[in-house]
Amino acid sequence: EMQLVESGGGLVQPGGSLKLSCAASGFTFSGSAMHWVRQASGRGLEWVGHIRGKSNNYATAYAASVKGRFTISRDDSKNTAFLQMNSLKTEDTAVYYCIRPYYDSSGQSYNWFDPWGQGTLVTVSS
Amino acid sequence: DIQMTQSPSSLSASVGDRVTITCRASQSISTYLNWYQQKPGKAPKVMIYATSTLQTGVPSRFSGSGSGTDFTLTISSLQPEDLATYYCQQSYSSPPTFGGGTKVEIK
Secondary structure, three states: EEEEEEEOOEEEEOOOOOOEEEEEEEOOHHHEEEEEEEEEEOOEEEEEEOOOOHOOOOOOEEEOOOOEEEEEEEEEHHOOEEEEEOOOOOOHHHHHHHHEEEEEOOOOOOOOOOOOOOOOOEEEEO | OEEEEOOOOOEEOOOOOOOOEEEEEEEOOOOOOOEEEEEEOOOOOOEEEEEEEOOOOOOOOOHHHHOOEEEEEEEOOOOOHHHHEEEEEEEEEEEEEOOOOEEEEEO
8 A cells, every 4th residue: 555654844933944754655666756735724735846756867846936945855765755944934834745646557657646645734933 | 837726615515416516727738637535634635537537446426527628526416425625636737736625515
């Protein structure tokens, strides 16, 4: 069974930093892109960014709202993805989910997402 | 970025009712449209992908249709366990973008 488990959330002051982790199991992590999505309380879902696998040179992409402040990385030896968040703002307060795109039997990826982790809450407040 | 607009933002229906949720894309996305269900306090889970393909384990009362810019999620006979917020998401181009959600309540 594919599983994603996020950790590292908590309370941080504006301007501070936090690093989230996403531990993966049940699939070949090294070959998989990994995305992060966030959801502010009572609000919708916002894509944060992604990191692709080694065959795509670990390419990253970010939403405009976090570009230059957030960095996604991965450690394939530990089946773990990370979201480093710097210069945090109150509007970054949200539950952060890591998610995996679907891959078919030929290895083609499609940007619909399954599974999702349980999410980790980040609160930016003074 | 492609904008996704859902309607209504919320609805209340009785058990057994037919429920329809619409999703409109700001440009054509062919059939690259997916639907997620999010129950209170839980992570979203995919229900339908590629407009009309049910994910394994999803009850057959759920169905999806559409193409281009206009899409529909239908629950043929609403059940109490369908209480949730439903989101559409386009996978036509990066970044993937989501609709604002439709909260389904049971009368």
